[in-house]
Amino acid sequence: MTWLRLLLALACALAALPAIVTFHSLPLWKATLAVSEYGHRFALLPALLLLWGLIDRSPVARLSSLLAIASLTPFLIPTLLMLNQGRYLHSDLKRAFGLTMPPWKPHLSAYFTGTAPPPNPQSPPTQRLKVPLPDSSPLTVLFHPALSTSPAPCLIVLHSGGWERGSAEEFPAWTHHWTSQGFAVASIAYRLAPAHPWPAQYDDVRATLAFLKQNAATLRLTGQHFALLGRSAGGQIATACAHSLNDPTIRACIALYAPADMTFAWKYADPNDVLDSPRLLRQYLAGTPEDAPENYRSASAIDLAQPGGPPTLLVHGRRDVLVWELQSRRFAAHLAGQNIPHYFLDLPCATHALDYPWHGPSSHLLRPTLDAFLTHFLKTP
Numbered sequence: 511m512t513w514l515r516l517l518l519a520l521a522c523a524l525a526a527l528p529a530i531v532t533f534h535s536l537p538l539w540k541a542t543l544a545v546s547e548y549g550h551r552f553a554l555l556p557a558l559l560l561l562w563g564l565i566d567r568s569p570v571a572r573l574s575s576l577l578a579i580a581s582l583t584p585f586l587i588p589t590l591l592m593l594n595q596g597r598y599l600h601s602d603l604k605r606a607f608g609l610t611m612p613p614w615k616p617h618l619s620a621y622f623t624g625t626a627p628p629p630n631p632q633s634p635p636t637q638r639l640k641v642p643l644p645d646s647s648p649l650t651v652l653f654h655p656a657l658s659t660s661p662a663p664c665l666i667v668l669h670s671g672g673w674e675r676g677s678a679e680e681f682p683a684w685t686h687h688w689t690s691q692g693f694a695v696a697s698i699a700y701r702l703a704p705a706h707p708w709p710a711q712y713d714d715v716r717a718t719l720a721f722l723k724q725n726a727a728t729l730r731l732t733g734q735h736f737a738l739l740g741r742s743a744g745g746q747i748a749t750a751c752a753h754s755l756n757d758p759t760i761r762a763c764i765a766l767y768a769p770a771d772m773t774f775a776w777k778y779a780d781p782n783d784v785l786d787s788p789r790l791l792r793q794y795l796a797g798t799p800e801d802a803p804e805n806y807r808s809a810s811a812i813d814l815a816q817p818g819g820p821p822t823l824l825v826h827g828r829r830d831v832l833v834w835e836l837q838s839r840r841f842a843a844h845l846a847g848q849n850i851p852h853y854f855l856d857l858p859c860a861t862h863a864l865d866y867p868w869h870g871p872s873s874h875l876l877r878p879t880l881d882a883f884l885t886h887f888l889k890t891p
Contacts, residue, residue, distance in 0.1 A: 515559055519577035522556045529584035529859070534831050536784055542829060542861045547870025549585035551622060556582040588859040592616070592871035595857075599879065606853035607821060609886035614878055626683035626868035630690050633657050637729075639696075641714075641721045646701065649714055651721075652678045654685050654695040655730060663735035663761075663888035664722060666715070667697040668744030670863070672785055673711070673794040674703050676743070683868050687877070693884060694731055696722060700747065704793035708809050715751040723759065735888045737762040742833060742862065743794075746770065749811035749841070753819045762887040764880065766825045767833050767862050770841035771812040773799050775834075784831055812844050821851040823883050825876060827860025855879055 528542040529549060545552065556578035596614040603609055617624075634655040640648040656662035665688055669676040678697040685695050700714040719736065726733030736759050740748030745768020752763035769775045772791065776799050779787035792798060795805040807813050815822075822845055826838035835856075842854040857864060857872050864872035 515562060515574045516577070519556065519559050519574040519581070522552075522559070522581035523577045525552065526581035526584040529587060532829060532831060534784055539784060539831055539861060542831075543863055543866070545585070546588050546827075546829065546859045546861055547864065547867035547872060549587075550589045550871070553582055553585035556585065588871045591858055592875055596875055599875065603853060603879065603882055607851050607883065607886060609882055611878065611882040614875075616874060621869050621874060624869045627686045627690070629682075629686050630657055633686075633689055639721070641718050643713070643717055646706075646710075649701070649717060650678070650699040651718055652695075652697040652699070653729065654689050654697070656692050656694040657690050658692045658730075661726070661730050661732045662692055662694045663737070663884075664694040664696055664731050665737050665739055665884065665888075666718060666722075666748075667695060668700060668711075668715070668738070668740035668747045669697065670740075670742035670744055671702075672790050673708075673743045674790065676702075680741070681866060684865065688884075691881060691884075693888065694729065700744075703790075707794055707796040708805050711747045712751055712754075712808070715747060716755060719755070719757065719759075734759050736760050737764065737884060737888055739764040739766075740768060741766045741865070742768055744768070746772070746809065746811070749822070750809050750814060752822070753811045753815040754808065760820050762823070762883065763820050764823045764825070764883070765811075765838070765841075766865060767827065767830055767835075767838070768824075769833055769837045770810060770844075771837060772806045772810045774810075774812075774840070775837070776806070778834065812841050815841075815845055815848055815850055817848050817850065819845075819848065819850045821883075821887055823853050823855070823879070825855045825857070825864070825879075827857045827862070827864045827872065829859060829861045832862040853879075853883075 528545045559578040560575055599614040600611045637653040639651040639653050641651055642648050669678055669680045678699040688695050698714060698718050701710045723733050738748040738752045745765035749763055749765045749770055752760050776791050779791055781788050796802045799806045824838040824842055826835045828835045842852055845852040860872045865876055
């Protein structure tokens with residue numbers, strides 16, 4: 511049993527490595543996501559091994575205890591940082607947007623044992639809308655009505671996938687959460703590259719927004735309160751559209767781990783990185799910055815955001831190996847220079863897709879942040 515404990519402790523130490531070492535590969539990015547967002551649950555095993563080691567004082571048992579401590583610490587670092595960052599969340603949001611929210615409190619029982627919310631059985635059924643486009647087949651938009659009896663504000667969601675893949679059905683737990691909070695959700699199955707390079711996606715958002723306004727009464731929408739939200743590639747689309755459409759009904763914009771400066775992305779793109787970024791950028795923007803300078807400019811929110819632009823919430827993890835965290839940091843600095851209300855939720859231990867684990871430390875901070883932000887900007891006249 512002593513040697514079994516040693517092997518288990520060694521396995522825990524190896525499993526904890528992604529919490530402190532950055533790996534540039536897709537499989538190990540997923541391991542990093544798991545460890546950074548579920549480490550507080552993984553920590554149970556080394557904690558039990560450590561307690562077991564208090565009984566056995568043999569040299570092998572002591573080594574097992576040291577390995578357990580070595581894994582326990584990185585497993586718990588994201589939780590400790592979350593607890594510290596959460597203390598300032600309400601004051602940071604008040605300073606950024608003038609909104610009020612109660613002081614943040616961790617829901618520890620759900621944090622350790624909770625699961626993602628299922629669909630509310632009282633929610634109206636999802637509708638598959640067909641949005642007409644002038645020179646293409648109709649666009650599919652998955653419309654999830656709000657769990658509300660009155661006209662609702664609407665969150666327009668743009669999915670991730672490197673502009674070449676992805677699904678409008680991604681991360682359904684968030685959709686269930688938003689509709690239960692009284693927001694309608696319109697998730698766009700936007701056209702994909704390389705068959706449809708930018709600005710096709712801009713046209714898709716503009717057409718969807720016009721369609722939702724025209725059919726606001728039928729869909730039980732206010733028609734005056736929209737927010738654009740995108741993850742990764744979808745975040746680029748959301749920010750570029752929100753800051754260039756000049757539409758007063760776009761009351762807010764949210765970008766999660768997204769690029770905002772496509773020329774900057776090209777400058778540091780490496781064919782050997784996790785996604786082969788040069789290939790993605792060329793097929794999405796119809797070439798290099800020299801080939802298609804206007805596409806790079808019109809797809810870059812950092813070149814578009816001007817005073818009077820919609821309040822913007824940026825979310826990024828510092829350990830993101832798919833989209834450089836500096837993208838959001840630089841965009842936040844630009845928004846500050848333009849006097850556009852904004853907040854950058856900077857998550858030290860998080861990586862790409864940080865909001866997928868529903869009860870990870872990132873979502874534990876993000877959920878009240880998004881709730882307060884959307885309520886403040888979409889549910890006020």
